[in-house]
Amino acid sequence: MNDEIPLNGGPDRPARHVGSRKRARAFPKGRQIDLEALEQVRELLADRPRRHDLLIEYLHLVQDSYGCISSRHLRALCEELRLPQATAYEVATFYAHFDVVKEGETPPPPTTIRVCDSITCAIRGADALYEALKSAADASKVRVMRAPCMGRCDTAPVCEVGHYHVDYATPKGVKAVVESGNRKPEIPTYDDLATYQAKGGYTVLEACRAGKQSVDDVIQEMSDAGLRGLGGAGFPAGRKWQIVRTFPGPRLMTINGDEGEPGTFKDRYYLERNPHQMFEGALIAAWAVEAERIYLYMRDEYPAVLHILAHEIAALEKAGIVGKGEIELRRGAGAYICGEESAMIESIEGKRGYPRNRPPYIAEVGLFGRPTLNHNVETLHWVPEILRKGAKWFADQGVDGSKGLRSWSVSGRVKKPGVIIAPAGITARKLVEMAGGMEEGHEFKAYLPGGASGGILPARLADLPLDFGTLDEYGCFVGSHAIVIFSEKDEVADVVVNLLRFFKDESCGQCTPCRVGCDKAVALLERRDWDGELLHELAQAMSDASICGLGQAAPNAFISALKFFSDEPARTDVTGGPEA
Amino acid sequence: MSEAPPKNEGRVREICEAHGNRPEELLEILHDAQDAFGFAAKDLSAEIAQALNISRTKDCGVIGFYHDYRREPPGRHIIELCRAEAWQSVNGWEGPDE
Numbered sequence: 001m002n003d004e005i006p007l008n009g010g011p012d013r014p015a016r017h018v019g020s021r022k023r024a025r026a027f028p029k030g031r032q033i034d035l036e037a038l039e040q041v042r043e044l045l046a047d048r049p050r051r052h053d054l055l056i057e058y059l060h061l062v063q064d065s066y067g068c069i070s071s072r073h074l075r076a077l078c079e080e081l082r083l084p085q086a087t088a089y090e091v092a093t094f095y096a097h098f099d100v101v102k103e104g105e106t107p108p109p110p111t112t113i114r115v116c117d118s119i120t121c122a123i124r125g126a127d128a129l130y131e132a133l134k135s136a137a138d139a140s141k142v143r144v145m146r147a148p149c150m151g152r153c154d155t156a157p158v159c160e161v162g163h164y165h166v167d168y169a170t171p172k173g174v175k176a177v178v179e180s181g182n183r184k185p186e187i188p189t190y191d192d193l194a195t196y197q198a199k200g201g202y203t204v205l206e207a208c209r210a211g212k213q214s215v216d217d218v219i220q221e222m223s224d225a226g227l228r229g230l231g232g233a234g235f236p237a238g239r240k241w242q243i244v245r246t247f248p249g250p251r252l253m254t255i256n257g258d259e260g261e262p263g264t265f266k267d268r269y270y271l272e273r274n275p276h277q278m279f280e281g282a283l284i285a286a287w288a289v290e291a292e293r294i295y296l297y298m299r300d301e302y303p304a305v306l307h308i309l310a311h312e313i314a315a316l317e318k319a320g321i322v323g324k325g326e327i328e329l330r331r332g333a334g335a336y337i338c339g340e341e342s343a344m345i346e347s348i349e350g351k352r353g354y355p356r357n358r359p360p361y362i363a364e365v366g367l368f369g370r371p372t373l374n375h376n377v378e379t380l381h382w383v384p385e386i387l388r389k390g391a392k393w394f395a396d397q398g399v400d401g402s403k404g405l406r407s408w409s410v411s412g413r414v415k416k417p418g419v420i421i422a423p424a425g426i427t428a429r430k431l432v433e434m435a436g437g438m439e440e441g442h443e444f445k446a447y448l449p450g451g452a453s454g455g456i457l458p459a460r461l462a463d464l465p466l467d468f469g470t471l472d473e474y475g476c477f478v479g480s481h482a483i484v485i486f487s488e489k490d491e492v493a494d495v496v497v498n499l500l501r502f503f504k505d506e507s508c509g510q511c512t513p514c515r516v517g518c519d520k521a522v523a524l525l526e527r528r529d530w531d532g533e534l535l536h537e538l539a540q541a542m543s544d545a546s547i548c549g550l551g552q553a554a555p556n557a558f559i560s561a562l563k564f565f566s567d568e569p570a571r572t573d574v575t576g577g578p579e580a
Numbered sequence: 581m582s583e584a585p586p587k588n589e590g591r592v593r594e595i596c597e598a599h600g601n602r603p604e605e606l607l608e609i610l611h612d613a614q615d616a617f618g619f620a621a622k623d624l625s626a627e628i629a630q631a632l633n634i635s636r637t638k639d640c641g642v643i644g645f646y647h648d649y650r651r652e653p654p655g656r657h658i659i660e661l662c663r664a665e666a667w668q669s670v671n672g673w674e675g676p677d678e
Contacts, residue, residue, distance in 0.1 A: 357634075357635035357637055357638060358635055359629075359633045359634060359635055360633050360634065364633070547637075
């Protein structure tokens with residue numbers, strides 16, 4: 001800025017005058033450091049390393065200690081980490097679980113109630129619950145917010161008070177929790193290290209490390225077993241290990257525990273019961289690809305799991321099974337997009353969860369630019385079991401030409417929702433039976449085969465084998481194996497609007513087709529008459545041009561609804577696109 | 581010279597290899613490709629992206645950003661007119677004579 005131009009320095013700053021050469025500024029530029037806040041931040045960080053990739057961890061520290069992230073603390077944190085304020089600000093405001101409070105703004109009240117409004121909770125009355133809580137809450141003490149899927153769809157509707165989850169939530173029940181002052185998560189009983197070892201745990205890992213099994217044999221086992229990536233993409237695990245091994249080390253490994261797909265809760269199911277089986281699988285995979293370190297990214301919506309993992313990693317270190325710092329636990333901060341592997345990697349690097357363009361694939365250029373093996377929790381969970389019982393055992397479990405066992409998260413209008421361990425290739429109708437059948441007074445009408453992004457299918461197609469690739473011709477996929485069952489009491493149009501609102505909220509905003517596309521889709525779907533032609537055109541643009549799977553798969557819901565439910569009473573006036 | 585896109589036959593690969601297939605030399609590679617073919621056609625960008633192991637959006641983005649990369653075949657002669665203030669002040673809008 002030219003010194004000759006008169007500038008008004010703001011309401012409480014003197015205007016500068018023409019000709020005032022080199023006069024010292026009356027006020028220094030920018031936000032000044034607050035010494036008290038700096039002292040507080042230093043105290044919080046103590047002797048933790050001042051690494052930029054730990055920014056999100058440190059933002060959590062501030063948020064947890066002060067209930068919000070004030071700009072004083074943000075400024076002080078930047079000073080400590082030697083980061084520009086813009087960088088810290090963009091990260092802090094990207095994630096839903098951080099409350100950035102600028103000068104002159106009011107900090108949030110001490111208690112936050114998050115009401116899950118994703119699909120399963122929505123059909124079980126989340127909206128009414130939200131309204132009831134909102135109107136009853138004293139705004140100076142309690143804040144009521146809508147939140148995306150918390151991975152507890154089997155106990156829908158769900159609320160989170162602080163970090164305490166209320167299952168089967170009712171206004172009365174939530175009120176009792178708020179008054180009790182309990183904000184900490186309830187830790188379930190699970191198999192700890194000693195229990196797991198007593199059951200024969202970590203023997204497979206020992207055998208691998210002792211050289212009783214060669215890497216090639218183990219990879220062959222994985223391929224023969226037909227184990228596939230169970231985070232949603234279904235990439236063969238054995239092949240992935242082989243590919244990562246072709247790139248020169250040092251290599252890294254990441255574990256994706258950001259299971260955010262609405263309707264999915266299988267990873268939580270395993271980690272709250274038997275976390276060490278996943279750890280053993282992870283250590284075998286890391287051994288196979290010679291990964292130096294393992295970064296475990298766990299979503300913030302699972303505070304109990306975070307507690308368990310931190311505890312058990314310490315136990316593993318103490319037992320000498322892993323070296324100090326060999327497994328690093330990272331805590332997400334409420335962003336569905338970080339379940340996308342490259343976005344997760346960005347997040348582990350301490351940035352916003354923006355997916356990367358490919359190529360290069362993360363197997364070659366991944367975390368910190370290194371070749372990276374990334375796996376979902378459930379995939380790793382099966383690894384030791386396959387090696388113990390043999391590839392054939394696992395492969396033989398599948399039906400209808402599919403291989404292996406899968407963990408199906410079944411929720412919605414069934415009697416006993418929950419995780420069902422059943423063969424790959426099973427049908428939705430069988431899963432409904434295994435979940436105790438339809439709820440009393442409900443008739444099976446439709447289902448989501450793969451959470452929010454896998455499309456929606458009618459009950460007449462409930463006998464299709466469910467596996468990767470089997471639903472392609474219907475424009476659907478199984479993804480993370482989240483089956484949500486609907487009955488004739490649920491309006492398909494309402495379901496679709498709910499799903500698209502979720503994508504609109506969770507789109508990271510990096511690429512236009514997704515950011516604008518999800519927004520437009522919601523606007524179009526909220527109308528009574530769906531413009532099929534326009535929706536098809538929008539879907540085409542989104543699936544062709546979005547960077548990652550979120551924008552590419554978001555239209556599945558309304559495209560399949562147009563295809564299979566065009567005769568819904570409320571939707572008789574659908575104009576129809578090429579396939580409708 | 582607005583003919584079909586020039587025959588490529590591995591020339592693009594050679595250019596990329598001459599630069600070690602390094603993504604950071606994308607600008608140089610695009611210059612060389614343009615010198616060889618007259619313009620950075622669509623199919624060239626796909627091949628370059630593959631050789632450098634980068635996404636196509638990245639090299640298309642670079643081609644689109646810089647004025648000097650052409651996406652269509654140019655004419656036989658290229659005349660560049662400076663249209664800055666000095667040009668306007670001498671009534672440049674009236675244009676050079678044919």
